[in-house]
Amino acid sequence: MKLTIQVNEGPYQHQSSDSAYFFTKAALEKGHEIFRVFFYHDGVNNGTRLTTPPQDDRNIVNRWSELAKAHDLDLVVCVAAAQRRGIVDEGEAERNGKDATNIADGFRISGLGQLVEGAIQSDRLVVFGD
């Protein structure tokens, strides 16, 4: 089964990102294909590398980065939602005159078309949010 996962909420505030992560991990362990994980609304905040969660708690951002690396996942942060919330990569920094970038490893910023494409190309779209 080919899956696209959508994550609508940021790390820690809601359980959505955690639920999406464990679902995605389980799907991979069962041999399914993750076409894309698309982060929308406050979900784009899963893509900042600047979080410092307490040592005794899970590191949500790193967990996604590590899963992406281990399985060559396509983690996409929506550009429009990212611009609103300040998630920035090199391209966005240059385009919008920002003096820093903060995108985490394994994430890339791209358009809403990536979500629509995911829905078209995948067998299932699973949305995690509030």
Next chain:
Amino acid sequence: MSDTKKFMYVNRKAPYGTIYAWEALEVVLIGAAFEQDVSLAFMDDGVYQLMKGQDTAGIGMKNFSPTYSALGDYEITKIYVEKESLEERGLTLDDLQHLVWEDEDEDWAEKDSIRLVSRAELADVFADQDVMFNF
């Protein structure tokens, strides 16, 4: 044509209190370019998104409600509004924008985009879809 999927964008949240209504609409507009078989559903608090006369000056937010009237130009002609959700909220179709599309096969005749349906009818429409979008 066999590659076309039936997309249903489900709208259940009120506008302005949260961003979901607006950011959902952004997906619909971008998605229109992908030429799928698109429907929108407004139920629960989503029906509030279509209310006429929104004036956001006092809350300092962009009034995005005019965007709904452009949906016809994006070839989005199937907009389901759930009757029970309207009634529970003391609303009628008259409280909502009149959304239309122009049928080029009938000399650009203007047709209603909004289909007022019962919950049971909407459940049947949902059953017929391929992909459900939620925000």
Next chain:
Amino acid sequence: MAMLHLVNKSPYDACNLDSASSMMKGDDALLLIEDAVYAAVKNGKAAAGLAGLKVTVLGPDLAARGIGEDKLIDGVTVVDYAGFVDMVEANDKVQSWL
């Protein structure tokens, strides 16, 4: 075509479960995750709304919230994340009642 209805909010906090259950038809399945697992606790008001429905709950979310399986209404299935994946595969599409 059967739909998997996913509900993640407590029924005592929001009406998402009501919306979901009122839209279920035929062979549709219901999976309660995150705070929605509270709906399946027996003798709770929300449990009545689940009567006659095929209800599954996510075990890790039950355990996290201290709900033993003995506290659940009869007939509820408990799955783990692998079971969640299976349910997505077994149904034609997923409706997340956010």
